[in-house]
Amino acid sequence: MSFQPNELQRRGRSAGILTAIAIGVLLVAFFRAQVIEHAEFALQSDDNRLNEVVLPAPRGMILDRNGQVIAENIPGYSVSILSPKVDSLRATLLRLSSILPMSDSLIEVVVKRYRAAPARPAIILNDASFEQVSILEEERNRFPSLVIQAAPKRHYPDSQAVASFVGYTASISEAELETERYKDYKPGQQIGKAGLELQYEADIRGQDGSRFVEVDARGRVVRQGGGRPDRLPESGPDLRTTIDLDLQRFTASLFDSTMQGGAVAMDPVTGAVLAFHSAPAFNPNDFIGGISSRKFAALRTDPRKPLYNKALQGTYPPASTFKLATAIVALEGGIVGLGDRMPQTCTGSYQFGTRPFRCWEKKGHGSLTLAQAIEKSCDVYFYQLGLRMGLDRLLAGGAKLAFGERTGIDLPEENRPGWPQASAYFDRLYGKGGWTNAVILNLSIGQGENDQTVINMARFYTALATDGHAVRPHVVEKPVERKKLFDLTPEQMAGLREALAGVVSSRGTAASAALKTFTVAGKTGTGQNSQNRLKDHAWFVGFAPKDDPKIVVAVLLEFGEHGYLAARIASKMMERYLKATIIQPVNVTGG
């Protein structure tokens, strides 16, 4: 080496400068990261250690018209787990299953939830029992990645009695999360899945809060509540319905365990639904926190279809309850008067071409006026009335009476009733010339190509109970929306009501449903059905009191055989409601 002092000096100086530059470059790099880009890295650091735990907000309560509770929230617990990786999640779940039995499918569900949002705790149990929570709390040290927290739990005190309209809640599904409607929802959130819970989801959902727990790299919770303040959940507003809970319970109780069908009670002027029931009903509390697959399979395979809403979705030929529609179309068109008789008296059957059409009364009714024919529900009279007005007039009249339209009730999944809009329908169904005017005979007595929902029949009768205006039914208070269906003279209206009152009198088909204190007006029906030819569906649609109707009731009993059975249920409902509201007026604004 050259050891000349001057050269050494020169080299030493260059080495010193070079070193200072290198250290300077490092300092610049640190300055950039720590000072210029500090905010971004600080955020990433917080994201690393802070995991958001959603604090579920209670949903608004669902109340009846008097403020009584239909759906409420009770304290519950949710158990969820934090994890940095799927592998460690599985390992922890496996260890956890020794103290908290978990099926393989539940483990898969948890893994799926984790994958959907790895930064959030994956929910294991939405609705843990107090026993489960105490066991887990005891073993807390072994499972530092568990998050146990209070979660309000939906509860329906009247369970089956309110299921048909209130619906239920459950965890949001993956498919739902992808839809526009649920775009601001998070996995694991509870949402309305049916009934009012679904219809008014946006109104009654609360604003979920959040808590930040500090976790380490392995997902172990090291501190409850981290660097960011908690956001407290906000409860959703209560939902006041028009339901009369007392009448609702009573209605549900009228259907014993063997009966199936639907019943609707509503205010004929405002459209307020007072009671709404489908039997048999499911227990909505079973769905809270996730229904077991065994229970759900049992509900789905039950031949009596508890998940099928028989008041809203079920469609049935309206049978004789439809004779009022035939009569109204004829009266409005001036084809017949209330006192008019038909050319052929009823001898128990009517010969149309080569084919005899029978009346339900095999002995025959003899000669009847229109009013009497309604009372006795004489088929032979209505066959002739239908033929007299002709198919086109009958179809157009039925369409005008809204037999082909949904009522627009504020409940999800209402089925559209079936009513042929024009004779072309039959051409499509049977081929041109493949059918005869015999279809008129069937249609005029409410059979044939005519399928009505219970709620739509109730709406039609609100027009009969008032002045020809049908009102749109609603379960939650809304502006009254009435639509004129027909235009009859006051005399004609009075005559029809008189005839309907005759039905529920010693002269009529529903004599046993008569009440002592109120005059019930209504019409029975016995509908043929394709499921069981021997057991007809039983209908009753009517209102009370006759001269100042306060309540319209429609009842359908599947395989009920006799219309008067449906009429007895309807009149009991009317009596219950009217006695409570008219004879002993209650403070309707609630306590």
Added chain:
Amino acid sequence: MIRKAVADYPLAMVALLLTAFGIAVVYSAGQTEVPNAAVQNAWIRQLTWLAVGMTAFLVVTRMSVRFLEWAALPAYLIGCGLLVLTLIIGTGAGTAESMKGWIEIGGRRLGQPSEFAKIAVAMMLARVLASTKVAPKSLVDLIKPGIVVLIPWVLVMAQPDLGTSLVFIGLFFAMLFWSGASGTLLLLAASPVISLLFGGSTWWLWATWFILLLVVVWLYKPFVVEGVVLIFANLTMGVAAPVVWNKLEPHQQDRLLTFLDPSRDPKRSGYQVLQSRIAIGSGGWTGKGYTEGSQKRNGFLPEQETDFIFAVLGEELGFIGVSVALTLFLLLFLRIIRVAMRASDSFSSLVAFGLAGSWFVHVIVNVGMTINLMPITGIPLPFFSYGGSFMLACWIAVGILVRISSEGRGRPGELGLA
């Protein structure tokens, strides 16, 4: 005898400050939410090793430079012998599990021989370079010193320990520079390695480099044999680069690729750098507070007591803490350069500069790695990273430096030499 008047005690003080700073950070590295007994007590073991190191420091300061010069060859031979032994009976440790870097007897790890080999190689190289009175002028002059470094370099690469092998290369070029070799010669000496790097990327980059090299060789006018060997070496390396790349262990390939793009694999190899940068960046001006770093406390920071200890410092003490540490290192280097400049003879001057060069590579590579300026090579930070043999080796080196300074000439100006 130490001549107290000239012995560079400020140098020892800076080293002591760095060590104290380092042990404080090692203590903090053990303060985690879920305690790890080994890391938690690392600072106590580090203190114990400091005591051993201080003893060695005192012993070494009593060894004359002439003794050190005499001891260079035996130390070098023992160092190489230990590296061979390590290859045969060595074990891995920690994240370097796949490496054979440690010597273990009866299950107790005794240490990493490569830490002592660095000092021995610096001494041996100094002896070889000091044997001539002029600076190396041609590549032929570099053959002997080249062999001195090549042997331990190959042994370390065989472990395989990329970081330490980098230190040897740094040591080699630093000492060549100090011996007075010209920049062109250093460039020519480095050319095969540059060919290797460029050959590994794109062909036109290497072709450009190769043409440039031809021009330099023509201007430099070396011996004919020299020129031919140089060009042949560059050709071979350019062609061999892809082959060498394929020969690299997957974790080494990963590290190099991750260096180029840390987000390439954020869950695995990129994870360390990403988390390290987050830790440092989130520290801000003043840091999150001593022992309070959340990245470290919650286990997001990897190897927090060894390779990534500087990230702990950056997170908890912020840019101010980083500046203090780097300034101390700069002071240390400037002080050692001063020692090298004032050394009484070329051997001791070269040893001093070589030790500085070795530490310089350690600091730049380790600190640069935590902020993604350098690839992850698993190279410790002197005086900071937890590790017994490195602490001991560092203090032996400080002892050598103090001894050299004490035998030095004082201020060149005062002696009328400037």
